[in-house]
Every structure is written in C-alpha cells, then in structure tokens.
Amino acid sequence: MKINWNYIKTFLLIGAVFVLFAFAEKRNSTRVLSEVNLHFTNDENLYLTEEAVNKLLIQNEVRVKSVGKETLDLNRVESLLEAHEMVENAEVFMTVDGKLGAEITQRKPLARVFGENTYYIDRQGLKMPLSEYYSARVPLVAGISEKQLKEVQPLLSYINEDDFLKKHVTGLQRLEGGRYELQLRKLDFVVFLGAVNDLETKFKNFKAFYLKAMKDKKLNAYTKVDLQFGNQVVCTKK
Template structure:
C-alpha cells in the first residue's frame, strides 16, 4: 500500500465524522430558527381615526391583550395565541369601532384598531352625557379626554340614551343633519348647540351671534341652511350683527327676523 493512500483514508474517516456532525448542528439551528419564527416576537398597536381625539391609547389595548398583565403573549407560540378572541375583546372597548388582529411575516402580532369618532355630544341633565359617533353610535363620554364637538340637548334624545344607535327613522334624519353640519367647515364653526324637542323640531344656538335660530325639522335642511347663509351674508352685515333676537326658517322661501 502506497504512503499516499494512508493520509487519504484518514481524511475520509475524519470527514465521515465531521459531516454528520455538521448536518446535525445545522439541523438543530434550522429547527431552532423555525421554532423562533413560530413565536410571537413583538406586539405592534396602530390606532386609526383619532384626528386629535385621544380616547384610547396603546396601553389600553395592551391591557386587553394581556388581561391586565395576567397573561404572557410575547415569546408565546402563535399556535397558543387566540388572535380572534383577542380581536373580539379589543372591540369591546367602548371607544373602539373595529379591530383587526393578525400575524405578519416577521412574527409580530399586528393590532389595527379603529377608534370611534365623536361628532356631537348629548347633554343629559338627568345623568351622564353621551357622544354620537360618525356612524350614529351612542357612546359614553371619557374621563380622559373631551372632544370639541357640537352640543345636543332636548327631550328628543332621551329615548335613545339606552340604545346603541341613533338610526331609526326620525333619528336617522337628525343624524344625517348633524353629520352634514360636522363635515361643513362653515356651519360647524357657526353652531354651538342644537336643541331638539320630542317632535324633532330644532332650535340652533350660534357660536358668535346672539340670534336664536328656529330651524324646524330636518325636512329640506339644505334649503334652510341656504336661507340662513343669506341671513349671515346679506342681512346681518347691513342691519347689524346683534340687531335680531330670533330668526325663523320654518316657512318656505321666507326668512322671518324678529
């Protein structure tokens, strides 16, 4: 046997030991990485629709996810995390309109929460006030934050305070009117309060001028607002901003000033 064959056999024998060992360690590393990819590595919370209204924050949602710190979620295998159940719990928060909870490709738990947006506040002399959201939902006020929105008062709202929505026939018409005002930059700046009686008849208290506006019901409200715009643009500058105490828009094609 040649002297060259001896080193080759030793190399071959060494490789027979080293290669399986390398395969073993690579396999362990691969399995470990796969296991790590299955873990919840981080929770990312994104809150939408705030627009300067901060009724909920990341801490509120994390308290729901972890049940006030009682349950560990980070570093837990995703197969042990009930994403749908967490989503449903988040949606129970009074200022959350909707939520989506899902896992992304990085192993993060992603939470997208849509905050309810208040557009008016119901003044309730007999108890707690409420907000009306931009979807017609009636939601409680917050101890943490107060939204700067138009005030609503009057006996019309009393039957709705124990309901979740202002969206039956009469309520829907009024909600559409309130939403129209909230979206219009001019009218939202003009109106401080709507007082609505049980028949749905509206009195408007302006922000700046002192006139009480007898608006009537919401029927053809766009035409009534057009008449009121004429009052602001033509009559008040000519006659004086505080000359009239009352403006009545209830009659077709008329503006009655007293």
C-alpha cells in the same frame, strides 16, 4: 478508571442547550401580548391609548406563545378590541417579521348630550361614553333621549361635514315634535330649524341670510331666525 472528560463536557454542553431552550420556551409561552404594534387610523386626538389596549389584552389573557405556531386566533383578538366602548373597528394581522399588528379606528363623537346623563353621540347615531383621556369639542345637545339619537344623527353629521356650520353651531335643543333649535357662537339669536329634513335647502338659505346680515352689520338685530318655511327665512327682530 480513566475518566473521559471530553464526553463529560459534551454531555454538559448538550444539557446546557436543553436548559436554555426550555427556559426560552417557557418565557415565550408566558410573555404577554404587550408588544403589539398599534396604529390608530383616526387623525385626531385619542379617546383610547395604547396602554388601555394593552391592559385589555392582558386582562383577557391574550398571549404570544402561539404566534410562531400560527394558532393565535386573530378573530378573537379583533373581537376583544372591538368590544371596547371606544373602538369602532379593529383589523388584527401578522407582520412579515412575525409580530402582531393592529389597526384601530376609534369611534367619532359628533355631539355631547347634556342632561341627567352625559355622553357622546357618535357618527353612527349611537351612545358613546365620555373618555378619561380627551374631551371632544363638539356641540351640546339638550332635551333628547337615547331613543331619539337616530333622529338627530343626520343633523349632526351634516353640521360636522360643513365647515361653516361646524365653526358656528355650539348647541342644539330638541323641542316637542322632533323640532330643533340651534345656538350659534357669539350670536344672540337662535336658529329654528324645525324637523330634521330638507337640510341642504334650509342651511343654504341660512348661509345666504348670514352673509347678507353680516354685510349690513345686522347680525345682532335679531332674536330668532326661522328656517322651517321652505325657501324663505323669517327673522324676529329685537
């Protein structure tokens, strides 16, 4: 019997194609989502790294096997990312070339609580854990509990958004009745702010006092500067 080698070669070629296709399909179905294109929107140091994000996705078995089939649940991926303690917001999307992308906004610490438990206060007035990747240079807050974070948040936001205060304020102490004292960089006196109200007026008065005292070379002549009395600044001399 004469063997038709052309038929055999054709069948072998078809079989090889199926084997390669099956191998590629299996490989894609188990390929972990480690190639996600990440972009951190914060223009500052990272409290969360790409490696940490990829680890989170791997642990939750997020895979790319269904990306091309449009069945990947992008909302689930967003929820996983936003559940991370360092993430404030996440936007997950598909790029034009079929890859998965994510824009991540990190939580922003405004201050660091110093006490029995150490943690950050973020810009929403919520407790934020310390990061193993970066330590933020923010004011220290003492004498405060977790129940009082929302109380101090407006003060911390005001300080963070003001270049002068951000440069000079290094610490805050909560006193009885929700009153606050501020410690300043390289100065001996404390600033008694009082309650967290009328911040614009109080700090406007303080800046005027500071510039006048610096001009007169008397910044080191005081132990306390009191801002709680409306439009006046009351100073205690050494």
